[in-house]
Amino acid sequence: MWRTLVSLPRRALGFLSRGEAALAALSKQVTRLADLLQHSVKRDEATRDELHKVRQALAELRREVHDRLLQNTMTVTRAARALEGGAAASSNGDVRLSSRPIMVDAADPVAVSWEPVFGADAPDPEGREWLTLAACPACAHRHFTVVSAWNKLILLEKAPDATSARYDYAVCHACGILFASRRPSGERYRFLMQHFEEVTAKRGGEAVTNLVLNPRPLSDVDRDQLRRLAANGVFVSDHIGLSRREYLAPLLRDRFENSLHTDVIGALLSPRNARVLEVRSRAGSILDGLRSAWGADVYAMPIWESQQFLLGEVYRITTSPPIDFDHFAIPFDGAFDLVLCNHMITHAVRVSDFLATIRARLKPGGHLYLHNEPDDAEFLKGSQSMLATLNPLHLQAFDQASLVRALAANGFETVFVKHQKNETLFLLARVADPVPITMSDKERQARVVAYQQAYDRAVLRVDDSTRARLSREWVDVVQHAVASGAAEFDERGQLRIVAPSAD
Numbered sequence: 001m002w003r004t005l006v007s008l009p010r011r012a013l014g015f016l017s018r019g020e021a022a023l024a025a026l027s028k029q030v031t032r033l034a035d036l037l038q039h040s041v042k043r044d045e046a047t048r049d050e051l052h053k054v055r056q057a058l059a060e061l062r063r064e065v066h067d068r069l070l071q072n073t074m075t076v077t078r079a080a081r082a083l084e085g086g087a088a089a090s091s092n093g094d095v096r097l098s099s100r101p102i103m104v105d106a107a108d109p110v111a112v113s114w115e116p117v118f119g120a121d122a123p124d125p126e127g128r129e130w131l132t133l134a135a136c137p138a139c140a141h142r143h144f145t146v147v148s149a150w151n152k153l154i155l156l157e158k159a160p161d162a163t164s165a166r167y168d169y170a171v172c173h174a175c176g177i178l179f180a181s182r183r184p185s186g187e188r189y190r191f192l193m194q195h196f197e198e199v200t201a202k203r204g205g206e207a208v209t210n211l212v213l214n215p216r217p218l219s220d221v222d223r224d225q226l227r228r229l230a231a232n233g234v235f236v237s238d239h240i241g242l243s244r245r246e247y248l249a250p251l252l253r254d255r256f257e258n259s260l261h262t263d264v265i266g267a268l269l270s271p272r273n274a275r276v277l278e279v280r281s282r283a284g285s286i287l288d289g290l291r292s293a294w295g296a297d298v299y300a301m302p303i304w305e306s307q308q309f310l311l312g313e314v315y316r317i318t319t320s321p322p323i324d325f326d327h328f329a330i331p332f333d334g335a336f337d338l339v340l341c342n343h344m345i346t347h348a349v350r351v352s353d354f355l356a357t358i359r360a361r362l363k364p365g366g367h368l369y370l371h372n373e374p375d376d377a378e379f380l381k382g383s384q385s386m387l388a389t390l391n392p393l394h395l396q397a398f399d400q401a402s403l404v405r406a407l408a409a410n411g412f413e414t415v416f417v418k419h420q421k422n423e424t425l426f427l428l429a430r431v432a433d434p435v436p437i438t439m440s441d442k443e444r445q446a447r448v449v450a451y452q453q454a455y456d457r458a459v460l461r462v463d464d465s466t467r468a469r470l471s472r473e474w475v476d477v478v479q480h481a482v483a484s485g486a487a488e489f490d491e492r493g494q495l496r497i498v499a500p501s502a503d
């Protein structure tokens with residue numbers, strides 16, 4: 001930053017000398033044009049040609065002057081901001097800049113449109129199933145800062161309809177979670193779940209090939225195939241020589257990936273003969289593990305038909321119909337000692353209702369175990385794009401501290417929380433009285449700034465077609481990004497994104 005500031009006068013001089021030369025050449029052209037006009041009215045073609053060249057040169061010069069003035073203004077603003085904020089707000093000279101330079105000017109605006117998802121008729125044509133939140137859905141606090149208008153659909157060609165991309169993601173000033181302050185409910189949300197592969201566009205929108213995690217409804221043929229493959233069980237040894245097409249290899253993979261949770265729960269709770277429910281079970285690995293090791297009485301709530309079918313077929317676990325994310329309810333009787341939730345807080349349409357439903361069905365002193373919850377560090381401090389990460393099913397995002405606070409506000413006291421190897425969070429909490437929560441001003445400020453910078457970086461790295469969609473906010477984002485240090489001009493005057501510091 002200081003290097004950039006010191007080099008400003010030199011860069012300004014460089015521009016002025018180049019600008020001077022350009023102006024001299026232009027004035028020569030104008031003189032020649034005046035001569036032409038004076039000496040002949042018949043040499044129309046040459047005059048037109050000359051006039052055209054002069055116009056072009058003028059336009060280029062104007063653009064250059066505009067860009068350089070904008071660049072210098074932005075750099076000075078950034079420097080002033082850094083001076084105000086002290087050393088912490090200034091970069092130390094060894095920042096990592098993006099290899100691709102960023103356009104300073106907005107693209108020509110285009111009318112924003114999307115192709116329909118799968119040619120299917122989108123639900124809710126009158127837009128009645130949008131919820132607009134006036135308070136945080138996790139802690140009910142009424143103050144928040146909107147940091148991004150868009151979910152991942154802004155990057156994609158297909159969407160349910162033209163209103164689906166706008167979520168107005170906001171940071172709550174009390175618990176610190178990020179939430180979609182505009183979010184789909186009812187059929188609108190169900191439609192997103194039904195078209196999971198297209199609207200999340202993982203693997204470029206290709207169909208999920210893992211039979212155990214298949215989100216599509218099952219046909220009779222699918223059921224027969226799953227039944228036949230599942231008959232070989234989970235632990236299919238290599239020495240038997242079965243081809244991978246003859247059994248369900250993902251079952252053991254899921255077991256390996258999730259056995260740590262069986263171990264952690266066993267070590268912390270000793271859940272002997274406990275009554276356990278898992279919400280959004282994948283392949284039933286954790287429940288079967290707890291049943292084998294501790295004699296737990298287990299129940300599962302799957303999200304896809306494929307999982308519902310396999311949980312019964314492979315492990316003989318009692319299952320519910322697929323989960324309703326909007327109006328969440330537990331369709332089993334009685335109270336539980338432990339409720340496990342896989343990747344649920346990030347998706348719940350009504351977070352507090354969801355947690356209250358679980359809390360009401362836990363025994364006094366009962367436990368909630370969350371796992372596979374993404375930590376927003378992946379885009380606040382890591383290399384992920386915030387726009388690409390927040391697909392339209394992601395209604396909440398958080399870091400460890402925000403999740404702990406949000407749970408406390410809903411009557412869950414955290415007992416143990418860790419990051420898994422893939423950086424997702426897992427957390428054990430105990431039923432307690434809800435407590436008032438707050439963040440320090442410093443923490444709130446840091447969180448809002450981190451989100452604004454992540455948004456700026458994500459916008460600036462979009463491709464040309466998305467840049468045209470974002471033409472209205474482009475220049476604001478560029479100016480804000482330079483002022484906040486999310487982007488910088490390099491020594492040649494090209495704008496580049498600054499990689500976040502990993503602390």
Ligand SMILES: [Zn+2]
Binds near residue numbers: 139140141173176177
């Ligand atoms: Zn909150």
